[in-house]
Amino acid sequence: MKWNSAFIHTLREAPAEAEITSHQLLIRAGLARKLTAGVYSLLPPGLRVLRNIEKIIREEMNNAGAVEVLLPALQPVELWKRGPRYEAARHVMYNAQSASRRTTEVDTVLGPTHEEVITELVAGWLSSYRQLPFTLYQIQTKFRDEIRPRFGLMRGREFIMKDAYSFDTNSEAATRSYQAMYEAYERIFRRMGIDAIPVEADTGVMGGNFSHEFVVPCVVGESEIAITEDGSYAAAIEKAVSVPHPRQNTAASAMGKFPTPGCVTICDLETHHGIPAKDQIKTLVYIADGKNVIFLLRGDHELNEAKAIACGFRELRPAGPEEIFNIMNCPIGSLGALKPLSQNISLVIADNCLRDQNGMVTGANIEGYHVRNVSVSRDLHVDEFRDLRKALVGEIHPETNQPLQITRAIELGHVFKLGTKYSESLGARFLDSQGRSHAAYMGCYGIGVTRCLQAIIELHHDAEGICWPVSVAPWQVSLLLFDESLREVAENIEEQLEAHGITVLLDDRPERPGVKLKDADLVGMPVRLTVGEKSLKAGGVELKLRRSKNSIIVPIDQILNAISEMLSFSNA
């Protein structure tokens, strides 16, 4: 294919808003162009990469026995309301509202995902255990009302996902389906050139039994993961298990109020009163399912909201400063869960680390005062103790006995064992061999397809541009014509390679060699061939791998062999 028919428009400068390299290269190499916040057009070279990614996903999903369908983006709200998570998910959804028949009633949303639709679809024909198991998947456009879309295709409002859904007769069978998808994901990411790490993940809004995220470490990732140095343990931060740094407990002694004017944070008390964070109690007021709930943690710990939700709530959020004042009659810096507790509080949950601790400091519920020598069991109102805290850097993972590192990561895939949450509420049931009715056991499995496209750039680039893995490259070979008089030579090479299934981008523009070399490096095809007087005098065509600094001269009649070999080597 000729450069001009490929419709590539490279840019010297990236737009100012492109904060990360992959976003900059995405735009500079002419792969995509922003239409509006979080919404991108894919241009021909970008679309070619996307199709290569889709092909890999499709092949591996089909090999794993999954069957492809195509579900709609427009989804009735009524269906979401019958499902188990409308309230938790609605804040990320767009309403599709008729422009002409405007009503206040919303009846249609744009699907951010398809658990409800597929479960209802399957409910329509599932009747017998003989029909199980099966896994359906699609590659389809999703919409998500991201408040702050960023980083190009990494966090968009419109994006392409592969989503799959498995249906099984029981939990063990569902685990097998989960495992098959897990293994397919390992192959998919490997084939794309992505070293994805599977980490234990929280099931969050999706609900369900267990899940893994497939992530790659990246400073701008949205997720945090905890990982041991040797990688033998890795988990999403919400899920990570670790041994807290120990605290030396003391004997109980008499509690005493003391003035702390201007001290409103853990850090203030540490600095101005010399009270170590681990001797303080953090009092967090939340609104959980409409009720006022207090979470208590050691001052050096942070609340893991996923664990907080797992205490049995559907949704929660921190109370605002005004709300807190109304609830506790005290400003945010002096709160404590001291007895007697305000009638406004429905529940107090304390982190396990606080159990039986004495000699702690907490707010006195009076502005500018704290109390010391607090005995948790004697002085605080605690309804239950739970694991509430986030793992911290350097804490030891109990099973591997190794310290945890915490790093940001991009989530590229996610596999969930869902259980029967959706099938129960939407009636996807079957009769077993004894004629008893059961809800199907489900799993769901997502890959951010457009996100992968950009993640590959993030993982494979250098200062000059993108270095595509062969498997997803828009073209495998970049063929530069340096001298118009040699057009026939170049076109013959193009034709010969293409006849052997090798994709070639022939840059035959009337541009200087320097421009073509720069563009070839920027767009990043794995193999570069240059046809010029100089190379011909040297005996052939110059061949250079994008990732290598060195080039060789290859006689024209050996090009096909040389390239075939290099491509198969790069693919391995």
Added chain:
Amino acid sequence: MKWNSAFIHTLREAPAEAEITSHQLLIRAGLARKLTAGVYSLLPPGLRVLRNIEKIIREEMNNAGAVEVLLPALQPVELWKRGPRYEAARHVMYNAQSASRRTTEVDTVLGPTHEEVITELVAGWLSSYRQLPFTLYQIQTKFRDEIRPRFGLMRGREFIMKDAYSFDTNSEAATRSYQAMYEAYERIFRRMGIDAIPVEADTGVMGGNFSHEFVVPCVVGESEIAITEDGSYAAAIEKAVSVPHPRQNTAASAMGKFPTPGCVTICDLETHHGIPAKDQIKTLVYIADGKNVIFLLRGDHELNEAKAIACGFRELRPAGPEEIFNIMNCPIGSLGALKPLSQNISLVIADNCLRDQNGMVTGANIEGYHVRNVSVSRDLHVDEFRDLRKALVGEIHPETNQPLQITRAIELGHVFKLGTKYSESLGARFLDSQGRSHAAYMGCYGIGVTRCLQAIIELHHDAEGICWPVSVAPWQVSLLLFDESLREVAENIEEQLEAHGITVLLDDRPERPGVKLKDADLVGMPVRLTVGEKSLKAGGVELKLRRSKNSIIVPIDQILNAISEMLSFSNA
């Protein structure tokens, strides 16, 4: 592929709402399933057909030199407002509204089409005539707020379209691009097994110079076309040209009012007063771009709204009875454009057929009265004469001298020569070789991809089910296993055919032969093979074409040859 892994769920009965055969078969053969009004999930066999259709379109678009991109569904309203047709198009658009950040301001819509987006995209890099011509296309999901979605995939709210956009330096070049797409469309429809008729069409809301629709006659079609018996002339009814039935004009004589109580239609006056429709004047009050406009036609003619708009309006609609009374101070049955005209009327446009006519009858603008012996030039206020009327069945087409038939049709494709309407307003400009700036000449070209899927069913079925053309069939061969003990024979045939690139659906379910035969006919693969004791005793496998009544026995070692031959024959 085995029946069960293909996920086909056939139904004996179609849903009651499926009014046309193709819609019934779409659902009964398990190709698609309705999610909500006008919104369908595509199931595996339906998706396979869709992919085959897409493949044909892609090949022909690429062969015609078009380059594929992928544009977003979410589009900023601001862009539409800068473009030339927001007011005319907004009633078919969905607003995408944030569920959580609800504002009254709409800032994003779901694209029903992409002229604005592509023109702005191109405006971003188009600078020189050297970059022209080019044609970009995509196959992408569109959203349209259909008030009354009907007929399955024929008129949906979410559907897949192929849309293409050409950019040229001038009108002649644009006509060449148009012609290339026109010819690609002819090949596309032919390869799909659709005998599409290109008809001259109105450019409507799209604006532009000229256009053709590719239609197939169908009683439930949304469009009307006028066509001569030999097909040498065909046009959308909005565009059709014909010679009106002549009227014998009379000499002018004195106008006279006469009572017509209860007569409020053309037909009433014909019946009760013996006044032929062609001697009456039809007075239609419209609201056009906010002004009150009267259109006058002969009583036996109908207003062609497309021609009315072409008088220079952006949008128009008939005034309602109350509006008419307020404007004319007279109810709807007695209107006339008699002098002196009500001050409320801004413009009166009369059809060419009324020019210089005498002896006509029109309403007296007094309830229950009409006037006779009206001379159009003497008695009526007419600002201009225009061609306003729809062609009627039996009228003669002036160039071919043949009578017109009028029939309903489904529009499957549409090609427009747009001119510079979009490029002017959105700044897609280039410099010519002399450095002068011009707006690019555009064309746009659509195919309703999901609509084609169902149109093929509408065109290719019999009482038993679908008869797919080979080119789009979900599988080419339906292989029925009648006896479990012969599984190995069947699987060997399946394997051999698939190894030669022939797609096979093996029905190995534990069902009776009758069930499998019925399902094979319903789903409609072009070739059917049955493997059973009976056929083996007869010397091989029974082979039958879906469209034929007869079958033959083919020895197993000759199946591949026989089928390859039949498929290439069917493809021809």
